Amino acid sequence: MSVVGQLAMTDKSSQITEIAKEIALRQQSRAADIQRELAKIEAEKAKLQSEFHAVNFSHERLGRFSPIRGMQLQCPRCWINHEAISSLRSIGGGDKTTDIFRCNTCDETFALTF
Ligand SMILES: [Zn+2]
Numbered sequence: 001m002s003v004v005g006q007l008a009m010t011d012k013s014s015q016i017t018e019i020a021k022e023i024a025l026r027q028q029s030r031a032a033d034i035q036r037e038l039a040k041i042e043a044e045k046a047k048l049q050s051e052f053h054a055v056n057f058s059h060e061r062l063g064r065f066s067p068i069r070g071m072q073l074q075c076p077r078c079w080i081n082h083e084a085i086s087s088l089r090s091i092g093g094g095d096k097t098t099d100i101f102r103c104n105t106c107d108e109t110f111a112l113t114f
Contacts, residue, residue, distance in 0.1 A: 054081070073112075075103035 058080050065079050072087040079085065086105035094100045098111045 057083075073101060075106060075108065076110075077108045078103060078105050 061080050061083055065074070065076065067074055067076070069085065069087070075084075075086040075088055084105060086103050088101035088103055088110065091100050091102045091109070094111065097113050099114065101110045101112060102108070103110075
């Protein structure tokens with residue numbers, strides 16, 4: 001009798017172990033999902049930190065902005081956003097009081113009064 005009882009307990013024990021394995025497998029799958037999610041968040045964080053760094057520099061860049069270099073008007077957007085030197089060219093299309101300029105790099109247009 002006691003041997004039969006022991007076998008029954010051993011069988012239940014192995015069933016419980018199988019259930020534990022299934023639970024652990026599900027948890028591993030969830031862990032992989034969390035890892036992917038964390039990687040996405042880290043990438044987003046790095047992007048925001050880089051943008052934050054650039055935005056913090058904008059005021060300092062303003063102090064070093066030269067609106068004209070070698071008789072050429074300079075793009076304020078390229079300078080403030082990327083500290084890039086880029087000339088503007090007149091593209092016409094203005095009216096009696098304005099002239100329209102376009103950046104050679106970022107293509108932004110600026111309507112400037114005479
Ligand atoms: Zn530009």
